[in-house]
Amino acid sequence: MKFFSTFCLTTMIVVTFCIVSNSEAGEWLGFCTESSKNMLDSCKFGAQDDYWLAIAKCNNIPNAEKRSTCKSNAEEDLTSMTQECQDQFEVRLEICDGLGEKAYNPIIKPADFVDVINNQFFPLKPGTTFIYEGTTEKGKEHIEVNVTHNTKKILGVTCIEVRDTVTVDGALLEDTLDWYAQDKEGNVWYFGENSREFEDGLIVSLEGSWIAGVDRAKPGIIMKANPQVGDLYRQEFSLDVAEDMAKVLRLNASVTVPYGSSTHFTNCLKTKEFTPLEPDALEYKFYAKDIGNIRTVDVATGDHVDLIDILTE
Numbered sequence: 001m002k003f004f005s006t007f008c009l010t011t012m013i014v015v016t017f018c019i020v021s022n023s024e025a026g027e028w029l030g031f032c033t034e035s036s037k038n039m040l041d042s043c044k045f046g047a048q049d050d051y052w053l054a055i056a057k058c059n060n061i062p063n064a065e066k067r068s069t070c071k072s073n074a075e076e077d078l079t080s081m082t083q084e085c086q087d088q089f090e091v092r093l094e095i096c097d098g099l100g101e102k103a104y105n106p107i108i109k110p111a112d113f114v115d116v117i118n119n120q121f122f123p124l125k126p127g128t129t130f131i132y133e134g135t136t137e138k139g140k141e142h143i144e145v146n147v148t149h150n151t152k153k154i155l156g157v158t159c160i161e162v163r164d165t166v167t168v169d170g171a172l173l174e175d176t177l178d179w180y181a182q183d184k185e186g187n188v189w190y191f192g193e194n195s196r197e198f199e200d201g202l203i204v205s206l207e208g209s210w211i212a213g214v215d216r217a218k219p220g221i222i223m224k225a226n227p228q229v230g231d232l233y234r235q236e237f238s239l240d241v242a243e244d245m246a247k248v249l250r251l252n253a254s255v256t257v258p259y260g261s262s263t264h265f266t267n268c269l270k271t272k273e274f275t276p277l278e279p280d281a282l283e284y285k286f287y288a289k290d291i292g293n294i295r296t297v298d299v300a301t302g303d304h305v306d307l308i309d310i311l312t313e
Contacts, residue, residue: 030101036092039239043085051078064077073159073264084279093247093278098232106218110156113189117160117182121269121287122223124160124180124188127313130292133258134305139169141305148307155213166242172198179211186225190236192217210238217241223287227269246285247272257294257306265294 051074056285058070117124124147132143144167150161159179166174175198179191192211196203212219224231227248235244250270257263269287282299298305 031103032096040089047081087090087279088276091279108155111182112183113157119188120289129311131309132305133308136303142167152179159191188223189219191219192220210242213300244275259307
């Protein structure tokens with residue numbers, strides 16, 4: 001125990017020295033870029049941690065050939081993960097270029113929020129259920145977004161609770177609770193989510209769950225009051241958990257979806273939505289005035305999920 005304590009103290013001194021040394025050397029590049037570099041280091045250390053754990057497990061395989069294959073697979077995984085860390089870093093740097101170097105720290109005052117969400121592109125009236133369907137690589141996808149009468153107070157703000165369920169070929173894949181609130185200017189803020197993923201009827205992951213104010217997570221804007229082409233904004237902020245971004249591409253998009261008897265919408269808002277956590281994932285979303293999201297497109301595959309019905313109590 002004495003040796004371990006001495007080692008930890010030495011390590012802490014070295015790390016502190018490096019931080020001061022970098023600062024004194026003028027290498028600090030701004031909060032956003034520094035944070036991005038921190039996340040790159042964290043990701044690479046995590047990849048190394050997974051690698052050595054895998055190697056330890058490989059060393060307990062009696063068969064030499066299988067042991068060698070196990071180690072080769074671990075090395076391939078390390079290479080792949082290290083590249084993904086770099087890809088995430090590149091996306092984060094692009095975000096810094098767009099947003100600037102200021103630390104992300106939205107000031108949330110409960111008095112600045114209202115009791116309803118009536119944003120023209122993101123209205124959420126309790127008792128309303130939006131139903132979406134589409135065929136994806138996974139199968140026939142069915143999504144129900146129910147604006148409940150439940151509320152949850154987060155950072156002192158009363159948020160409306162929305163339940164979002166996703167089924168593929170009839171099997172439940174996701175069941176999520178989202179919390180939103182609108183400020184006096186009309187911006188709709190996203191305060192967190194409780195995300196559950198299912199497989200064969202069992203919960204297999206809570207990945208992506210976060211609540212503003214917990215573990216330094218912060219709310220983001222899911223929809224601006226007056227979006228303009230070129231706007232780039234954070235929709236959520238919980239590092240390495242939830243980092244969705246959006247950029248406004250158009251305000252005059254036209255979309256036809258099978259809502260009702262196939263409805264054609266004009267003057268739709270089109271956004272590009274992405275996250276550094278999945279560098280290859282990119283979606284286009286279309287929003288119609290006084291309705292909300294009517295289509296989501298996976299840019300890589302071209303698959304899309306469309307609004308087919310709106311139910312009200």
